[in-house]
Amino acid sequence: MIRITLIGSGNVAQHLIKAFAKSESIEMVQAFSRQKEALTHLLDSDTITTDFSNLKETDLYIIAVSDNAIAEVSKQFPFQNRLVVHTSGTASLDTLDSKNRRGVFYPLQTFSKNKEVDFSGIPFCLETENESDYAILETVAKSISNSVFPISSEQRKALHVSAVFVNNFTNHLYQIGQEICDEHQVPFEILKPLIQETAQKINILNPAEAQTGPAKRNDSNTIETHLEYLTNENQKNIYKLLTQSIQHNGKTF
Template sequence: MLKVVIIGSGNVAQHLIKAFRNSQKVELVQAYARHAENLLHLLDADKITSSFDAITEADVYIISVSDDAISGVSSQLPFKDRLVVHTSGSVALDQLNIKNRRGVFYPLQTFSKSKEVNFTKIPFCLESEKESDYKVLEELALAISPLLYAIDSIQRQSLHVAAVFVNNFTNHLYAVGSEICTENNISFDILKPLIQETAAKIEQLSPLDAQTGPAKRNDRKTIQKHLDFLKDENQIAIYNLLTQSIQKTNV
C-alpha cells in the first residue's frame, strides 16, 4: 500500500484527500496545511501538520498549492531523494527543487470545494524523470482512476490552455447567458437542457461538426438583431469575437 502525504489545503488537495481516504490501495499518512483548521473536517488533527519539519516519511509527496507557490514549497521540504510531485497543469516539472525526485500528478478536472467529483472519470496526466517513479505514480493514480496518460511538461502546457478554453471560458459564457436571462426575468434553468445536449454531442461528433447557430450559417440578419439587442459593451465584444472566430473556422 502506497503511503502518501498531501501538501496543501485548497480545492484539489481536499478532493485528493477524500479520494485517497476512500481508497483501499493508498494510505494517506499525513497532510500539511499552513492553517490546520482548513482540513479538520476531513482528517483527524494528529494527521495534519503545519510544520515542514514535522512531515512524515511516505512513498509520494503531493504538492497541491497555487502555481506560484510550488517552487518555494518544494525548496522548503527538509528531506532529499524522495518522490515529490505537483498537481498543476501549467507548471513544468523542473520547477520542483532538484534535491528530490520530481514528477507531476495532474488531475484534469475542474474542482470546487462544494461540488463532489467522481474520480473514476477524471484523467490523470503523469510525468516523472525516472521510469521507476512513473510506475509509482501509475500505481497511485490507478488507485482512484482508470484514466492515465503519460504527458510531458510541454504537452501539459498545451493541454492546460485547451482546458481553459473548454472549461473556464465556457463557464464564463454560462455566466453571461445567466445574466441576460436574469435581466429579462427568465429562469436560467430553461437553458440547462441545451447546455447538457451541447456537451453530450461531442461524444459522437467532433466540435467542428457539432457547431450550429447563426454564425456558422452566416445568418447576418439574426446576428445583427442580437447585436442590436445587447446593450453591454463587453457582451457585444464577446459576441462579435466569437462570431468572427466561428465564421473563420467554418469557411
C-alpha cells in the first residue's frame, strides 16, 4: 500500500481525496490545509495539519495548489530526498525544490466543487526524474484511473494549451450562445442536443472532418446575415475571427 500526503484544499485536492478514499492500494495518511475547516467534511480532523513541520513521513507528497504557489510550498517541506509531485498542467518539473525527488501527477480534467467526476476515465500525465519514482506514480494513478501516460513538461504545456481551446474557450462560446438566446427569449435547452452531438462526433471523426457550418461551406450570405444580426461588438469580433480561422484551415465548399 502506498502512503500519501496531499497538500492543498481546492477543487483538485478535494476530488483526489475522494478518489483515493475508494482505492484499496492507497492510504491517505495526511493532508495539509491552511484552514482545517476546508477539509473536515472529507477527512478526520486529526489527519489534517496546518503546519509543514508536522508533516509525517509517507511515500508520496502531492502538491495540489495554484501554480503560483507550487515553488514556495515545495521549499517549506522540512525534509529531503522524498518524492514530491505537483498536479499542474503548465508548471515544469523544475518548479519543485530540488532538495526532494521531483515529479508531476497531472489529471487532465476540469474540476468543479459541486460536480462529481469519474476518475476511471480521467487521463493522468506523469513525469519523474527516475524510473523507480515513475513506477510509484504509475501505481497510484492506475489505482484510480484506466488512462495513464508518460508526458514530458514540454508535452504537458502543449496539452494544457490545447485543453484551454477545447474546454475553456468552448465553454465561453456556450455562454455567448446562451446570452444570445436569453436576449431573444429563446430557451437555451434547444441547443443542448446539438452541443452533445458535436462533442460525441469527435469519437469517430477528427475535428477537421467534423467541421460544418457557413464558414466551412463559404456561405457568405449567411455569414453576412449573422454579422448584421449581432449587435454586440465583442460577439461580432469573435464570430469574424472564428469564421476566418475555419476558412483558413480547411477547404471551403
